[in-house]
Amino acid sequence: MHRSASRLTRILACAAVPVMLVVAGCSSDGSGDSGGAPDKAGRSSSGSPEAKKTPTVAPARFAELPDPCDAVAAKTIGDLVPEVKSKSGTAGKSTDTASRGSCSWNGLEDKGVDGSQYRWLDVSLLRYDSDATLAVSGEQRAEDSYAKEVAKAKATEGAKGVKTAAAAGVGDEATTVTYTLNKTDEDFVYATVVTRTENGVVTLTYNGTGYAGAKNPSVTDMAKGAVRAAKEAVAAVAAANEEPAAKESPEASAEAAAGE
Template sequence: MHRKAPRLARILACAAVPVMLVVTGCSSDSGDKSGDTGAAQEKGGDKAAESAAPPAEKTPDVEPAKFAKLPDACRSVPAKTVGELVPSAKVKGGTAGRSTDTMSRSNCSWNGLDDNGVEGSQYRWLDVSYLRYDSEQALAASGAQRAQDNFTKELSKAQSTPGAKKVKSAAAKGIGEQASTVTYQLRKTGEDFSYVTVVARTENVVITLTYNGTGYAGAQPPAVADLTEKALGAAKESVASVKAANK
């Protein structure tokens, strides 16, 4: 009986050891491997997402505006030219329009009645206006592009003058980067007026020059062709004044 007891104890101890080792080993290995696999998958997913995401697009730089300022509108047309287009102008130096920002917009006008006695009188009116545009990075538009858009708007505005008759448009060469004329007739104050508007663009500046006239006391209104020729000459000088102001 004394011999069997130690032997039985040894058998039971040996039987218990494998069970403890299996349980301990399984719980330890299972926890470590699952944690490593999840971390690896998470890191791999982050890298895949980063590689799949498109690179952020950079807004392209726009070309800076060429002209930084405008000329004095009342001096943009030479006095000699004003004398030819508006004889007997009330204000020789012109009347400046109101503007809170003369670096971006300005205009000047002249008008006068030339009395020719028994041959009647001739009335003339001349107006020149400037609009300057800066480049806009936020809009991805250069000053020249913005001016080109406004050139189209100003031209359309002249073509759709309320009450205008016999409206005609034509491209004008040799004046800035682009220019067009709009001619029409308009009846007001009981008289027939002849009109010509020249819209021109030089880089980031738009110039609109309007010249009109009529005859009083039996005098005939001026010929549109004559007004157009004189207006084109004044428009060229107006464009040149922009370049001169920015030297």
């Protein structure tokens, strides 16, 4: 009996060895790996998830707008709006002058027996900032606004003979919209120039009519006048965002550019 018991003890001890090795092996293959196994998305189970990257957008070119009543030169106002009531213009209300503003001028030139000529000119300035949360640049926002302003001018209620044409040499893109509109029993001739310049949008409207038998202005002349004023407004937006030194000495800037 004693010999049988000793033999049984040795058999049980030997049988236990592979079991322990298997257990140790399983433990080493699993939790013993400090690197961690990648999941289906390829991320380490022991590492933290990557932080979401913030989208980057180009900064807006223009940071401010000029005084809209100074956006068109006094000489141009005098030429386009004879007998103007207020040379300084009438500013529109705005709660954010850095992003939007407007100004208008009007005048009635009495030509006696030849009747009278009425003219109205107004300019609207809009500026858009870049929006990183939406990944949209100020220029892209201005492009959308430009398209909407053109569509708005073309859809003017009661407008007749609506025509559109590209306005060359005005900003980055510009469209002239012309039409006639009957008001106070008179046919007014309209010319609206919508321009995008970088992240800004300039809308300039010029209209007029002849009273008491006076001949109405031509569409061509009104369009030319509107383009002239629009070019000045676009230049005013750029000037408002120049460095102080450039504003004080434009001649020096021109000479420096010529020497490069």
